[in-house]
Amino acid sequence: xxxxxxxxxxxxxxxxxxxxxxxxxxxxxxxxxxxxxxxxxxxxxxxxxxxxxxxxxxxxxxxxxxxxxxxxxxxxxxxxxxxxxxxxxxxxxxxxxxxxxxxxxxxxxxxxxxxxxxxxxxxxxxxxxxxxxxxxxxxxxxxxxxxxxxxxxxxxxxxxxxxxxxxxxxxxxxxxxxxxxxxxxxxxxx
Numbered sequence: 001x002x003x004x005x006x007x008x009x010x011x012x013x014x015x016x017x018x019x020x021x022x023x024x025x026x027x028x029x030x031x032x033x034x035x036x037x038x039x040x041x042x043x044x045x046x047x048x049x050x051x052x053x054x055x056x057x058x059x060x061x062x063x064x065x066x067x068x069x070x071x072x073x074x075x076x077x078x079x080x081x082x083x084x085x086x087x088x089x090x091x092x093x094x095x096x097x098x099x100x101x102x103x104x105x106x107x108x109x110x111x112x113x114x115x116x117x118x119x120x121x122x123x124x125x126x127x128x129x130x131x132x133x134x135x136x137x138x139x140x141x142x143x144x145x146x147x148x149x150x151x152x153x154x155x156x157x158x159x160x161x162x163x164x165x166x167x168x169x170x171x172x173x174x175x176x177x178x179x180x181x182x183x184x185x186x187x188x189x190x
Contacts, residue, residue, distance in 0.1 A: 028084055032084065035080035038076055038162070038163060038166045039073070039077055041170060042166070044180060045179035046073070046179065049179040054179040054182055057175055057178055057179070059115040062112075068109040071103075072102070075102040075103055076166065078099045079103075079158050079162055082154075100135050103131055103162075106131075107161075111125075134153055134154075134157040138150055
C-alpha cells in the first residue's frame with residue numbers, strides 16, 4: 001500500500017436546506033406589481049402631505065395613526081420580499097419575525113384610530129382582527145413543522161392585511177385618499 005493515499009470521510013455539519021421559490025410566476029408578478037403600486041401610492045400621498053400639497057388632516061397628529069403609518073409602509077416591501085424570497089434560511093426567519101412584529105404593531109395601533117366612524121370601530125378594523133388571528137396561526141404552524149399551512153397563512157395574510165387593506169386606505173374620504181388627490185387648504189374655496 002506504499003504510495004497510496006488513504007481516503008477517509010470527514011463528517012460535515014448538515015446544511016440547512018432552503019426551499020426554492022415556490023410561487024407560480026404569475027402570482028409573483030401580481031404580488032410584486034400590487035406591492036409596488038401600493039408602496040408608490042403611499043410614498044406619493046405621504047410626500048404630498050409632507051410638502052403641504054394635501055388638505056389639512058388634523059387627526060394625523062394622532063400618535064396611533066403615526067405609528068400605524070411608520071410601521072405599515074415599510075412592511076409592504078419587506079412582506080413582499082419575505083413572501084417572494086427563498087424560504088427556511090436564517091435571513092428568511094429573521095426578516096419574517098421583523099415583518100410580523102411590524103404588522104402586529106401596526107394592527108395594535110389601528111385599535112386606537114377611530115376618525116372614520118364617529119369614533120367607533122369601522123369595517124376596516126376587521127383587518128385588525130385578521131392580523132391578530134393570522135400571526136399566531138402562522139407562527140404555530142411553522143413551529144409544528146407544517147410548512148404548507150405556514151405558507152398558506154402568510155400568503156393569505158399578505159394579500160388580505162397588506163394589499164387589500166392597503167388599497168382600501170385609498171378609498172374616497174380616507175386619509176390616504178385625501179393626501180393623494182385632495183386639494184391643499186390654500187386652494188380650497190372660501
